[in-house]
Amino acid sequence: MSTAVETKEFQTEIRQLLDIVIHSLYTDREIFLRELISNAADAMEKLRYTQLTGPEVKDKDAVLEIHIDTDDNSHTLTITDTGIGMTKEELVENLGTIAHSGSKEFFKHLSAKGDQKDLNLIGQFGVGFYSAFMVADKVTIYTRSYHQEGESFTWESDGVGSYTITEGEDRVRGTKMVLHLKEDAYDFAKEETIKRVIKQYSSFVPYPIMVNEQKVNTVDALWTKNKSEILDNDYNEFYKFIANAHDEPLLRLHFSSDAPLNINTLLFVPKENLEQFGFGRTEPGVSLYCKKVLIQEKSPLVLPEWLRFLRGVIDSEELPLNISRETMQDSALISKLNKVVTSRFLKFLDGQATAEPEKFKEFWEKFNFFIKEGAANDYTHQKDLIKLLRFESSNTEAGELVSLADYTGRMKDDQSAIYYVNGPSREVIESGPYLEVFRNKGIEVIYTYAAIDDYIFGAIREHEGKRLISADEADLNLGDTEEQDRREEALSEEEVSNLTSWLKEVLGSKVTDVRESKRLVDSPAVVLSPYGTNSMQRMMQMMNKDLNNVGPSVLEINAAHAMIKRLDTARKNEDSFAKIAAEQIFENAQIAAGLIVDPRGMVNRLNEILERALG
Numbered sequence: 001m002s003t004a005v006e007t008k009e010f011q012t013e014i015r016q017l018l019d020i021v022i023h024s025l026y027t028d029r030e031i032f033l034r035e036l037i038s039n040a041a042d043a044m045e046k047l048r049y050t051q052l053t054g055p056e057v058k059d060k061d062a063v064l065e066i067h068i069d070t071d072d073n074s075h076t077l078t079i080t081d082t083g084i085g086m087t088k089e090e091l092v093e094n095l096g097t098i099a100h101s102g103s104k105e106f107f108k109h110l111s112a113k114g115d116q117k118d119l120n121l122i123g124q125f126g127v128g129f130y131s132a133f134m135v136a137d138k139v140t141i142y143t144r145s146y147h148q149e150g151e152s153f154t155w156e157s158d159g160v161g162s163y164t165i166t167e168g169e170d171r172v173r174g175t176k177m178v179l180h181l182k183e184d185a186y187d188f189a190k191e192e193t194i195k196r197v198i199k200q201y202s203s204f205v206p207y208p209i210m211v212n213e214q215k216v217n218t219v220d221a222l223w224t225k226n227k228s229e230i231l232d233n234d235y236n237e238f239y240k241f242i243a244n245a246h247d248e249p250l251l252r253l254h255f256s257s258d259a260p261l262n263i264n265t266l267l268f269v270p271k272e273n274l275e276q277f278g279f280g281r282t283e284p285g286v287s288l289y290c291k292k293v294l295i296q297e298k299s300p301l302v303l304p305e306w307l308r309f310l311r312g313v314i315d316s317e318e319l320p321l322n323i324s325r326e327t328m329q330d331s332a333l334i335s336k337l338n339k340v341v342t343s344r345f346l347k348f349l350d351g352q353a354t355a356e357p358e359k360f361k362e363f364w365e366k367f368n369f370f371i372k373e374g375a376a377n378d379y380t381h382q383k384d385l386i387k388l389l390r391f392e393s394s395n396t397e398a399g400e401l402v403s404l405a406d407y408t409g410r411m412k413d414d415q416s417a418i419y420y421v422n423g424p425s426r427e428v429i430e431s432g433p434y435l436e437v438f439r440n441k442g443i444e445v446i447y448t449y450a451a452i453d454d455y456i457f458g459a460i461r462e463h464e465g466k467r468l469i470s471a472d473e474a475d476l477n478l479g480d481t482e483e484q485d486r487r488e489e490a491l492s493e494e495e496v497s498n499l500t501s502w503l504k505e506v507l508g509s510k511v512t513d514v515r516e517s518k519r520l521v522d523s524p525a526v527v528l529s530p531y532g533t534n535s536m537q538r539m540m541q542m543m544n545k546d547l548n549n550v551g552p553s554v555l556e557i558n559a560a561h562a563m564i565k566r567l568d569t570a571r572k573n574e575d576s577f578a579k580i581a582a583e584q585i586f587e588n589a590q591i592a593a594g595l596i597v598d599p600r601g602m603v604n605r606l607n608e609i610l611e612r613a614l615g
């Protein structure tokens, strides 16, 4: 057997990461043990899965247990598992490069200077295996992969710059890690310390943990236990374990059912939505089990994509143990499971809205985007998702939310539709022209701030028999009770007809139509989109990145407004200023609609207007 020692350099990123880890004064450094235990458990989970689905593994009778041995004399801590182990290539790839998630995120957020903030990142992301170097000045790993062929290897490093790999003596499948503790970490060679740390962080690891040959954890599949036997703290610790989280969950749902499927489910909504913080797309986090055996970790199939923020476990006795990832894709059972659990979770959320409105509000503020994503795309659950939607409205204070049911519940008897209007904020919507007629008639209007809201409303079109109508819809048909009456002081119908024809001529291709408005009270004019709603036009403008080309609008004028009446007088007098005023009135209305107009033309025009105003 060759015993040649190969020395390899750590990848630059790993070197930098290790430098911080080694010199860190991170207060919770005991979490290193949780990281190593969870790696050991992962390795055994992978082995178990391979055993169920793949070819025969090496040492197939080796018991799946984690052994932790403390040696207070030589100041070492040894963690041994019988998991899948690592080949030489895997040692290099997994422990020498920055290929995996936790350390990658950690690295992304490192500051250039290396400051206190970086230390907190250790807690936030976990640096996985590398955290061992917070307590050890040398780590030796003995490992043997589950493949029938192949050798055992020894990996060793002091965490500074490089590591060595040596072909080792043949050993049983799995991995043994020996931590040579730093002087200030000798405490971790004491049995009491290790037991305390395990109890705190790793109680729910699904494999026996033996400290100096004594079993210390309870190996509980918490989700199969009776709710009445579980304490809040048990749930929270379990959540932290499976979600790799450091805080408590926002919501949890634990339910069991026998029909239509036998299911034990434990789901958690995390405290924070990381997508909201710009962390990229959240990966699904609910694992699929059959009678406590892991079938698929963090399954992308067992729940719809828009529920990817959930963490937890779904266990169903009905699943065949040997279901493969390929057959899972089109398994009728998985779709049924998906449907049942999703419906149950939506029912739970709906219940939360009544039972714990404040909590639900917090959930809504952080996770509403996922619910909307579902409401827009998931036709199976659309009805239940729509029930959960919340909005501000013209009847609420800022920050207070209403559901569609709240809205329809207090609609006037003769009101024919549900009205909504899109805008970037409450202030913009309330100062714009679109609300005027509704305010005047005392009709509630829902405020939507996200483009996806309009997309959803456009897609569902109706709620409880009432049409959903955007207040800036071009052919808004308000019906008798909702329409604005013609005012006495308004221009005559003949004058309006002449003025609108003239405006069409002046504005040319910028308008598809000019007409008298039935919705304006205080504003002189309003633009509407010939494509449906202004928000759609705004979106098209953003998507085409053609900000100088708004596309044509429909212009509606307020025939009773003093400015419009004066415009008509100027037109009749063939005053050349009438044309300039008309163009400015039109662009003002476009700006009020949130559309972006070409500022260059406008500046010249405004200068002309100012010159005239200043005499």
Ligand SMILES: Nc1ncnc2c1ncn2[C@@H]1O[C@H](COP(=O)(O)OP(=O)(O)OP(=O)(O)O)[C@@H](O)[C@H]1O
Pocket: 035, 039, 040, 043, 081, 083, 084, 085, 086, 094, 095, 100, 101, 102, 103, 126, 127, 128, 129, 130, 175
């Ligand atoms: N005991 C072990 N047995 C087999 N492979 C291991 C073991 N410990 C670590 N590894 C391998 O090394 C890789 C890196 O481990 P590390 O703890 O740094 O990150 P991770 O566990 O993948 O990610 P994270 O900690 O972010 O969840 C693992 O993905 C795994 O492939």
